[in-house]
Amino acid sequence: MKTLADLKKIREKAQEEMKLRGSSVRVKIVVGMGTSGIAMGAREVMKTFLEEISNRNLTDVLVTQTGEKGLSSMEPVVDVIEDGKPKVTYGNMNPDKVKKVVVEHIVNGRIVSDYVVATGN
Amino acid sequence: MIKGEGMTLEICKKYAPNKDNLIQILHEIQDTHPQHYISPEAVDTVAEYLHVPANHIYGVLTFYTMYSTTPRGKNIIRLCESPPCYIKGSENILRKLKIILGVQTGETSRDGQFTLELCACLGVCGNAPVMMINDDVYGDLTEEKVEEIIEKIRRER
Amino acid sequence: MSLKRIDLLICCGSGCVSAGAMKIKERFHEVLQEKNLANEINIIETGCMGPCDYGPVMVIYPEGIFYKKVTEDDVEEIVNEHFIKGRPVTRLMLHNDEEQTFSTKKEVPFYQKQVKVALANCGFIDPDSIDEYIATSGYEALGTVLTTMTPQDVIHVIRKSGLRGRGGGGFPTHIKWQMVHDNVADEKYVICNGDEGDPGAFMDRSLLEGDPHRILEGMMIAAYAIGATAGFFYIRAEYPLAIKRIRHAIAQAKEMGLMGDNVFGSKFCFDAEVRTGAGAFVCGEETALIHSIEGGRGNPSPKPPYPALQGLWGKPTIVNNVETFGNIPTIFLKGADWFASMGTETSKGTKVFALTGDIRNTGLVEVPMGITLRELIFDVGGGMTGGHKFKAVQLGGPSGGCLTVEHLDVHVDYESLKERGAMMGSGGVIVMNDKNCMVNIAKFFMDFCVDESCGKCSPCRIGLKQMLDILEKITNGNGKEGDIEELQRLGEAISKLSLCGLGQSAPNPVLSTIRYFREEYEAHIRDKSCGTKVCLDLMHFDIDKDRCIGCSLCARKCPVTCITGSREEKYTIHQLDCVKCGNCQDVCPVKAVNRIPGMHPEVLAKHTAEANLTSHHDD
Numbered sequence: 001m002k003t004l005a006d007l008k009k010i011r012e013k014a015q016e017e018m019k020l021r022g023s024s025v026r027v028k029i030v031v032g033m034g035t036s037g038i039a040m041g042a043r044e045v046m047k048t049f050l051e052e053i054s055n056r057n058l059t060d061v062l063v064t065q066t067g068e069k070g071l072s073s074m075e076p077v078v079d080v081i082e083d084g085k086p087k088v089t090y091g092n093m094n095p096d097k098v099k100k101v102v103v104e105h106i107v108n109g110r111i112v113s114d115y116v117v118a119t120g121n
Numbered sequence: 122m123i124k125g126e127g128m129t130l131e132i133c134k135k136y137a138p139n140k141d142n143l144i145q146i147l148h149e150i151q152d153t154h155p156q157h158y159i160s161p162e163a164v165d166t167v168a169e170y171l172h173v174p175a176n177h178i179y180g181v182l183t184f185y186t187m188y189s190t191t192p193r194g195k196n197i198i199r200l201c202e203s204p205p206c207y208i209k210g211s212e213n214i215l216r217k218l219k220i221i222l223g224v225q226t227g228e229t230s231r232d233g234q235f236t237l238e239l240c241a242c243l244g245v246c247g248n249a250p251v252m253m254i255n256d257d258v259y260g261d262l263t264e265e266k267v268e269e270i271i272e273k274i275r276r277e278r
Numbered sequence: 279m280s281l282k283r284i285d286l287l288i289c290c291g292s293g294c295v296s297a298g299a300m301k302i303k304e305r306f307h308e309v310l311q312e313k314n315l316a317n318e319i320n321i322i323e324t325g326c327m328g329p330c331d332y333g334p335v336m337v338i339y340p341e342g343i344f345y346k347k348v349t350e351d352d353v354e355e356i357v358n359e360h361f362i363k364g365r366p367v368t369r370l371m372l373h374n375d376e377e378q379t380f381s382t383k384k385e386v387p388f389y390q391k392q393v394k395v396a397l398a399n400c401g402f403i404d405p406d407s408i409d410e411y412i413a414t415s416g417y418e419a420l421g422t423v424l425t426t427m428t429p430q431d432v433i434h435v436i437r438k439s440g441l442r443g444r445g446g447g448g449f450p451t452h453i454k455w456q457m458v459h460d461n462v463a464d465e466k467y468v469i470c471n472g473d474e475g476d477p478g479a480f481m482d483r484s485l486l487e488g489d490p491h492r493i494l495e496g497m498m499i500a501a502y503a504i505g506a507t508a509g510f511f512y513i514r515a516e517y518p519l520a521i522k523r524i525r526h527a528i529a530q531a532k533e534m535g536l537m538g539d540n541v542f543g544s545k546f547c548f549d550a551e552v553r554t555g556a557g558a559f560v561c562g563e564e565t566a567l568i569h570s571i572e573g574g575r576g577n578p579s580p581k582p583p584y585p586a587l588q589g590l591w592g593k594p595t596i597v598n599n600v601e602t603f604g605n606i607p608t609i610f611l612k613g614a615d616w617f618a619s620m621g622t623e624t625s626k627g628t629k630v631f632a633l634t635g636d637i638r639n640t641g642l643v644e645v646p647m648g649i650t651l652r653e654l655i656f657d658v659g660g661g662m663t664g665g666h667k668f669k670a671v672q673l674g675g676p677s678g679g680c681l682t683v684e685h686l687d688v689h690v691d692y693e694s695l696k697e698r699g700a701m702m703g704s705g706g707v708i709v710m711n712d713k714n715c716m717v718n719i720a721k722f723f724m725d726f727c728v729d730e731s732c733g734k735c736s737p738c739r740i741g742l743k744q745m746l747d748i749l750e751k752i753t754n755g756n757g758k759e760g761d762i763e764e765l766q767r768l769g770e771a772i773s774k775l776s777l778c779g780l781g782q783s784a785p786n787p788v789l790s791t792i793r794y795f796r797e798e799y800e801a802h803i804r805d806k807s808c809g810t811k812v813c814l815d816l817m818h819f820d821i822d823k824d825r826c827i828g829c830s831l832c833a834r835k836c837p838v839t840c841i842t843g844s845r846e847e848k849y850t851i852h853q854l855d856c857v858k859c860g861n862c863q864d865v866c867p868v869k870a871v872n873r874i875p876g877m878h879p880e881v882l883a884k885h886t887a888e889a890n891l892t893s894h895h896d897d
Contacts, residue, residue: 001535002543004421007412014413020285020320021339021402028340033364043362050281050318063283064340065364143573144556148515177574184575184732185556187515203477204672204722205634205708241559241730243516244480246634246706247330247641248293256518260296260333 016059026060027106032077033065041094042076048095049078052102061106074117080105091117128153129163133170140173143181147188156192157236186240194229194236196274198222200252203242211250215239217264218252221271234275284319284361285339289401291326291484292519293641294333298349302334305353313357325488327401329388330641332372337401342382345370388639391658393620395628396444396604397644400488405523408530411491417536419610420495423502424544429459432503436606438614440626445471445562445599446677446703446779448625448692454596457586458504461594466506469590469597470497472513472520473567475559476675477726478706481630482600484642486513486520489604490527494550496603498537499610502546504596509550512567515557525552559730563778564589564597566732577734578778599704601630621647625691630705633659636666637709645690652686655709666711670794674703676723676730677783679790680716699790701783715812716795717802720788721749727784738781741772745788754815755877755885757803762792806885807876814858818878821862823848825870832862832871853878 001007019025031037031046049063071077074091080101081087088111090101097115104110132149136142150163159182168175182188200206200215215226218237222230229236245251248260252267259270288294288303303321310316327335332346343366345356352370359365372380380386394400403410411417423432437452458466470493474482486493497509513521528550531537539547553571560566561576568590570576589595605627609617618626625647631654634640638660645654651671655661662668670680679700681688688694692702710719724746733739745768748761769785776782792799801807808816821832821841828845840856843849851862863871877885 002540004418004425004542007417007421010409011412011415011418014409018285018403018410018413020282021287025340031364033362035363038363046283047281050283054281062340065283139573141553141571141573144570145554148554148556171573173573180575181573184577185558187557203726204719205478207722208635208708208710208714240516240557241726242475242477242479244474244483244514245292245296245330246478246480246632246708248296248333249634249640251296253516258292258296260293 019059020062025062026083027062028079028081029061029063029106030066030079030081031063032071032075032079034075036072037075037077040075044095045076045078045093045098048098049102052099053106056102056107058106071117077117086120088116089118090115129166130170133167138171140171143167143171143173143178144185146171147178147182151188155195157194157197158189158192161190192229194234196235196254197238198235198252198254199238199240199243201241201243201245201250202239203246205242205246206250209249211262213264214250214252214262214267217267218271221268235271281317282320285322286319287322287324287327287337287339287401289325289327289333289335290323291330291401291487292480292517293326293330294335295519297333299334301350302336302348302353305350306357309353309357310361313362315357315361319361322404323406324402325400325405326484326642328392328397328642329386329639331639332641337383338366341366342384344372344380344383344386346372388641388643388658388660391649391653392644393628393646394644395608395617396485396492396601396630397488397642398608399492400484400642403489405488405490406526408491408527408534408536411489415611416491416607417495419607420498420536421542423499423610424542424546429503429505432499433459435610435614436503439609439617440614440621440624441602441605441609441617442625442692443599444601444605444629444704446674446701448702451598451602454586454598455500455503457584458506458594458596461587463594465508465591465593466504467590467593467595468497468501468504468506468509469564469567469571469595470509470511470600470603471562471564471567471597472511472517472524472600473555473562474517474600474704475514475562475730476677476704476706477723478632478634478672478675478708479704480632481642481705483517483520485600485604485630486511486517487523490520490523491531492607493524493600493603494527494531494537496606497550497598498541498546498548499606500596500598500603501548504594506596507547507549509548510571510590511550511552512555512561512571513552514555514561521552521554528552558732559726560732560778560780563780566778567597568595575732577732578780580777601705622689622691624693629690629702631707632705633707633709635672635707635709636663636711636714637661638663647691648689650687650689651681654690654707655686659707659709662709662711664711666713668709669712669714670710670716670719672700672708672710672719672723672787673706674701674783674786675706675708676726677701677779677786678703678706679786680710680719680794681790682794699786699793701786713810713812715753715808715810716791716798717749717753717808718812720791721746721753723787724749724784727780731780731784735775735777735781737772737775738777738784741768741775742781742784744768745772745785749788752799752802753808753813755806756889757799759803761803762796762799765789766792805876806882809875811873811875816875816877817858818853818874818876818881819851819856819858819860819862820872820874820878821849821851822870822872825868827868827870829867831865831867835861835865837861853880854884 076093078090104112164178250262251260433455441451442448558576561570563578566576566578585595630644672680728742731738769789811817826848833841840852
């Protein structure tokens, strides 16, 4: 390392590794991981989100989890929360639907209305 | 020759023969000696290696509380006697340790396993009372906890 | 490919480790392995998070959930409930008396009035990872300084920030630096003083353990400013983890080229190494510390010459405290004005305090200078434990003094504390409730200083011992009129005449307790009574006959068989034989044994008779 630019490079890479602890998150994806969610395949859904986001190198997207939301009939349920926009809730998710949500909604900002079960709070 | 004595010169050689390495060398000799002390023979070896008079080394040895010139136990217990620990009942812990080990402060248990020492603040005051056994710190001590810890070390030997 | 979705930060400061944090970490690894989750969850060992009393503690991101007093048995539940099902375990969260739950670290009241500068990364990053330090803008200050500023510019920034030494004295940092900068020499040294010996202080340990690169960066900026090419960390041998972490940090910095020759392509070359103490409180004094690094006894030498002129191996040297270095990178990143905007007129920035004693939230806190003692003890510290009343607070360890209820609204800054007989010191705050005897506490600190006096100068070596003897007489019932004045006279003389800071400040605890708790000293001397029933010679045990059920348990447990009686007559303690072991009180099933202040009349009569006898002999 010889310059501040070198340091900056290392910093950016290291910050990416620490993003779970940071606040520079544009989109937060919350997977409902209650018992019924898991029974309906929420773990696979979560895993696919993690893989897709990692593959596309999306550094400002965070995948996290929450408990039962009460929408048992629509599990697995996923919330997509963006700063300054109403929350979008997708239901009956599976790995294929996840891939589409990532491409359409997360990357291109177009909500996949077919899968939406609720919006707002 | 007691096991460990022959190590002295080897340990010295890890450091440049400068006087300022004295404290570090003495630490390492004491830590590697099974009886955790610095023998007169070791002092001579170090004096020769560093080209300092033996009396300087004795001066250093007796100045710092962590060095011992007499043989000690396999495990060195250092109970913190500072005010925060005192406020939280370190005196009871000391009493308990004396009973369990059958020793007074500064003595070594008959089986040669433990030496009980007091020391100034260990700097873990948030979890007072505290003791250190060798390099491990044990906090939030109670009389029961002390018993368990000593038992565990006894079993592991 | 990273599938990580959770950062599990386990506090591995010495406090939490002493409470079992390492075992918990191992258990997490096992359970995550079993459940096949190891690649989704990062386990990170951090430095001290602060609230040691809650230890072992952990924070789980992204939510920032805070768990306290976690045991090995809780690990499986955390994994099953929180990590798999996303239901944080409420049971392990912090609750207050009003049944309120604080689920995330941000909500925990302990952190609310705190402003973290030196401690910013402690408990947030992995101290063994230079990358994580760099992610928090680490080494950017050094890079900027080396590539855009002259040494004199650096000293100007420090002057503007108003930073003063955090080790105790509060000497303005820039003046020290300027002196060494101006002294021309072929070699200069920078030393980090990590010989934190004050009972009740552990901020330096926590900083070295929790964010070693920050201290290293601070040291390198100082080295550049004064023109030093070599540095030493002097760390007490009681801190093995701190020693290990700082050694590791030095190795990492060298490997990455952040230390060594021509750092950031500049002309600056620097190397640092660690030297350890071997158990001597006086080595915290800068001249003593220098002698210790040189391989000798840690005896202080007279000043002048100051180390700034003739320090290590006779070369100009700065000795700065760990926390002082810890503030420096941030001053350059955020600006001197930002730093100076916190605090009071003369004391700028923040200060780290170690809260200990009878206080609810023991641990490490960082607050702006000028906060009141009340805020520090009751808001940040959560008030007293067990519903007891606040009696006194000891600031500055064995060099400092005790303050009382009437001082709770005093602002914590160098001058305000000094005016009232206490001092900032390194930042140890020992809080005491109404069960503590102030004479006994003063005796305790004096005992510490007598033990730790290096013996070089006679006021300290002989004078402190005299003070201790008088205090011992007072607490064992042999105090006499004039003792208080004698203590004050001795104390003032020792303060003036001692060679180094140890002796100069050692009388402070006695002088300040006499100033604020004189009536306790008087009660010990005149009434032979310790109101708090701590001094065993000045209290006695008594059995309440109305409560006693005559079970004989006390009589059987008495080691000197001084309790007799029967079921009908109840039991009585023969006071002249009692050794005050307290067993009777511990075993009594109906709490009939009480501690009563003052000597028992029988004992007092005997004591007085004996005292008269010896005084006749003296005549």
